[in-house]
Amino acid sequence: MLRRIICWIILVLLYANIFAAVQAYQVSAEPNIDLFTQKGGRGQAVPCPPFASEEEVILCANVTYGGWPEMNKDVVFQLFDPNGGIFIFVERTNTFGIATAKFAFPSSPDPTETFGTWRVLASVNIAGAPAVDTLLFDVRWILADINNDLVVDLYDVVIVCSAYEATPSNSTWNVQCDIAEPYGIININDVVKVTANYELEWD
Ligand SMILES: [Ca+2]
Known part of the structure; x- marks a missing residue:
């Protein structure tokens, strides 16, 4: 009899603990x-490095709850293009x-219609609550044309050099200069990508 009472007490305590944990999870x-x-x-709302117009963009959304x-x-x-066009996709999380x-x-x-700043908005709804994140990126004819004026010249070299060795936490960081791997730092690979295309013009 005593053993049965103890078992019941343990079961009630366990149930109370689980109930409290579930309630805390639902609240938080x-x-x-x-x-x-x-x-x-x-x-949240962090811009990403630019794309050339022939590149493929892989959009990823990481969805969590609690x-x-x-x-x-x-x-x-x-996706909102620079001229007001909208593209919509619906994909399910894995x-x-x-x-x-x-x-x-x-x-x-006229490929120049693609050039400029694109905006992406991703949204999801979980248990009646919405969540949203946004992303901006520039599209150019070639990545080396940092200031998107259709010519790779000294201005582009100066811009990429002024962000040299910067990472996103630095005040000199400029995402527009992050045009070569590894992404997340402006280094010699980004500078070389500009200088290798020096004096190239859009035609
Ligand atoms: Ca330029």
């Missing part, structure tokens, strides 16, 4: 989405909570 849990590409942009990956959630990716959408820039009789 918040949906979160982090949008980035294969070149960077992790974190810090845990959320699988089988529909993520809406909205077992790691990641949804991926691949995007190629549309071909056009």
